[in-house]
Amino acid sequence: MSIETASTPTIRVQGLEKSFKDLHVLRGVDFEVTRGSIFAMLGSNGAGKTTVIKALSTLLAPDAGTATVNGFDTATQSAQVRESISLTGQFAAVDEVLTGRENLVLVAKLRHLKHPKAIADELLERFDLTEAGGRRVATYSGGMRRRLDIAMSLIGDPPVIFLDEPTTGLDPEARLEVWQTVRTLAAAGTTVLLTTQQLEEAEQLADRIAILHGGRILVEGTLAELKRLLPPTEVQYVEKQPALEDVFLALVGKNGDPTIDGADAEGAHPDGTHPKDLP
Template sequence: MTSLAVSVEGLKKAYKDHTVLNGVNFQVQRGSVFALLGSNGAGKTTAIKILTTLIQADEGKAEVCGIDVAKSPEQVREKISLTGQNIAVDEILTGRENLELVAKLRHLPDRKAITETSLKQFDLEEAGGKPLSTYSGGMKRRLDLAMTMLGSPELVFLDEPSVGLDPEARLALWDTIRKMAASGITIFLTTQYLEEAEALADQIAILHEGKIIVQGTLDELKNILPAKKNRIRRKTTVT
């Protein structure tokens, strides 16, 4: 088994005349938290869509859990799970019913037991029987993550999961992600926020204008990037 959860070489993607990814290279170690940091439009979501087999790259090679995403997309999908920017929950159902539905769709055994364990793990036991209309944004995001974790994926992709959350809900989400990482699952996180990458990630790669301009630990990035000219702004962008 390879030690890499993700390996990307020379990845390119364009939409008509607009180049989104222009020769992207990076690697993600198994069992780590990896943050892809960049401003809006940098290409983060496009990279995730390629790695999760939703779209195909124009050029380059990408492997997830040692599997070529272009040649064996179904095998890749068996290994991963994805939480997108939009919270994917059914507002009509209760939290418990949402989890039971996903467990059923994934053909998991002992669905009721798995559901109750998941509600407890994500601090949703008291809210489990309530409709989603009574949930806060942070609670809905935690439920979304709980649904993502069903079936014990090897690799979880989180595409800007804290967008739209208030500061308190964001901190609670970070704590949830830390617990997910502590279970040994590899987490691939995209974010606009340096403080989010700093709080969660073992490795950070900065995506700017379709290219990875630097990758390393936070301390390595601080040593590599000049303090004045290329400082990462705390909230959004690379300048």
């Protein structure tokens, strides 16, 4: 049982350091994450994001500093930490030979949970995968695989989930699906720590954002707080043009069907014109 109280941060990191020979990856990292919030660690390749995740999930011992997860010390209470968390890596760790339901049942059995089939069915419904549950995962889209991967990581109801660049390699539609899944997790009380290189991802999802660079957190706060670090901008009238993502989603639609001005399944409008024919 967790020793965390309501006033204690779900994740607390103080002075975390890690080096690999002469390479100093983490140089004193400090941050806290409150229960039920989404905390984004934003940084480029090599900034140290994955190293932080590995240290918090007890896969890597830091050289200095302390960290607690769900009230447990990662150094002295590693077993309790592992029972409190789930880790989803940069690429979906699903068995493509099995069906979606079989993947979930397998993990539930490995965790010695009762009623694994019922657990699988509940998660398939929760992640909008019920109709695909009987299909082999090899037939799933990237977004469906990622949702299944996150569903598998939630078996056993861990209070904390680590998402290491959860939308790597996904197309715009799949990325939006994963974003909604992450929001749903936090709304249900799960504490989410995610790493990302995408500015928009952090902006869209996070309650608080930490910018990690060169092994140090440069700044940390809400989006509004971070924006106030820059001088106020001069207000000017600018005609807003649709972004490429707007065009893409309008053309293919949420379920892959064109949606621009009533275009049919081939993209043609009732008058015979086609989007590609437009000036």
